[in-house]
Amino acid sequence: MAPTSETLTAERILEATEEVLRRHGPAKATVVDVARALGVSHGSVYRHFRTKAALREAVTKRWLDRTSGELSGIAAGDGAPEARLRDWLAALFAAKRRKAGADPELFATYTVLTGENGTAVGEHITELTAQLTRIVRDGVESGAFASDDPEAAARAVFQATGRFHDPCYAREWEEPGAEADFTAVVDVLLRGLRA
Amino acid sequence: MAPTSETLTAERILEATEEVLRRHGPAKATVVDVARALGVSHGSVYRHFRTKAALREAVTKRWLDRTSGELSGIAAGDGAPEARLRDWLAALFAAKRRKAGADPELFATYTVLTGENGTAVGEHITELTAQLTRIVRDGVESGAFASDDPEAAARAVFQATGRFHDPCYAREWEEPGAEADFTAVVDVLLRGLRA
The missing domain is CATH 1.10.357.10 (Tetracycline Repressor, domain 2)
Incomplete structure (x- = not known):
């Protein structure tokens, strides 16, 4: 089940980011890739990580x-x-x-x-x-x-x-x-x- | 002046190999590249280094x-x-x-x-x-x-x-x-x- 905006924590996003990295390597793991993996809009991810660079730094x-x-x-x-x-x-x-x-x-x-x-x-x-x-x-x-x-x-x-x-x-x-x-x-x- | 088979020493080939590497990077420095740089036949180089791998190892x-x-x-x-x-x-x-x-x-x-x-x-x-x-x-x-x-x-x-x-x-x-x-x-x- 896709997380709602209440349950979508930074930790959950980072777990999904690691999973995207594991499957697709370092070239991937953009905000859009991660949002897709979580089944949420990329706006929901951007609320936690304002840029792809911030997301990659955090993971x-x-x-x-x-x-x-x-x-x-x-x-x-x-x-x-x-x-x-x-x-x-x-x-x-x-x-x-x-x-x-x-x-x-x-x-x-x-x-x-x-x-x-x-x-x-x-x-x-x-x-x-x-x-x-x-x-x-x-x-x-x-x-x-x-x-x-x-x-x-x-x-x-x-x-x-x-x-x-x-x-x-x-x-x-x-x-x-x-x-x-x-x-x-x-x-x-x-x-x-x-x- | 291109070296003759008498003056073409292993050291002279290795100097030329380093020069080829300096100009063209690691992808180059084959026997043919080095022979061309020295103005000799590649056979003359092969007399000293039998393979590209041997030449690269020696340099x-x-x-x-x-x-x-x-x-x-x-x-x-x-x-x-x-x-x-x-x-x-x-x-x-x-x-x-x-x-x-x-x-x-x-x-x-x-x-x-x-x-x-x-x-x-x-x-x-x-x-x-x-x-x-x-x-x-x-x-x-x-x-x-x-x-x-x-x-x-x-x-x-x-x-x-x-x-x-x-x-x-x-x-x-x-x-x-x-x-x-x-x-x-x-x-x-x-x-x-x-x-």
């Missing part, structure tokens, strides 16, 4: 937020900072691998969209770095880590592990040595952070 | 070897391993930036070619990791670094600095914070290697 943000949402619990936990940092990086790697492996076409589509939506990506990286900063700061406070600038240290850790979360390495993630490579990089970074 | 290898050649002097030097590691990584970053910045179209062309020539890229990474391993091993011997497995440590350092040498980050290299980011990553890695 990209929603996709990225799913990952940062999964990780926020680890960042906010109260386990030992060193274990928490390792768990957080492993969870990020696992989430990206799962996204890339479970639905490679949708992943490729979102890789195109993230290339177009620099603001959503920038906010995502800011959010992830903030979570990492929280862990590093906890470690400095507990005496486990040494750092004059936990935010800069968190940014360095994030950048140094790019191979295990940046989509441009997605092809490497299923290579046999990927897990050992991840552990070796995290080991040297943790040694580098230790007080 | 990619030559391009990659220019970078590893520049760095080999640093790896083989006898300065303090910590300074040498930092210099080597900085020289790699500088070489890649210079290649990307000085001739972005040729860089983009070679980025396509490296995608096609996995063997040449694999050998290049093996060579660079061997140079890094030499520095790490010198550091372990001198007591500056601690590592049970210098080769694995070198591989981790290479992977952790991918942001500063992997072509998929070329767009980030001219960002204002790139130099500071590089220093922060290298600092934490060096701390992690220190005995």
Whole structure:
């Protein structure tokens, strides 16, 4: 049944947008495509998203937020900072691998969209770095880590592990040595952070 | 003057191939294109490179070897391993930036070619990791670094600095914070290697 203007929420539109992207790839997912998929007028969609660009930005943000949402619990936990940092990086790697492996076409589509939506990506990286900063700061406070600038240290850790979360390495993630490579990089970074 | 069969060396063919790539992009650079540019028969080129694939692989290898050649002097030097590691990584970053910045179209062309020539890229990474391993091993011997497995440590350092040498980050290299980011990553890695 087509949604009415009362039941047509932004979330429902974004779900439909993802479904359109999944079926037709990144070239599609205009407001008109999405309205058609929902069986509503395009005016109803425009009430929530004023342009095609706004719609694509929002669906990209929603996709990225799913990952940062999964990780926020680890960042906010109260386990030992060193274990928490390792768990957080492993969870990020696992989430990206799962996204890339479970639905490679949708992943490729979102890789195109993230290339177009620099603001959503920038906010995502800011959010992830903030979570990492929280862990590093906890470690400095507990005496486990040494750092004059936990935010800069968190940014360095994030950048140094790019191979295990940046989509441009997605092809490497299923290579046999990927897990050992991840552990070796995290080991040297943790040694580098230790007080 | 067109080269004769005596003067037509593999190096001269590869120079001409690079020139063809520079002018026409990655879709060109067939044996016939290169023979035409040199004013020789394509048979003369085939005597050195039996297929278009072999020619493209060789020109990619030559391009990659220019970078590893520049760095080999640093790896083989006898300065303090910590300074040498930092210099080597900085020289790699500088070489890649210079290649990307000085001739972005040729860089983009070679980025396509490296995608096609996995063997040449694999050998290049093996060579660079061997140079890094030499520095790490010198550091372990001198007591500056601690590592049970210098080769694995070198591989981790290479992977952790991918942001500063992997072509998929070329767009980030001219960002204002790139130099500071590089220093922060290298600092934490060096701390992690220190005995």
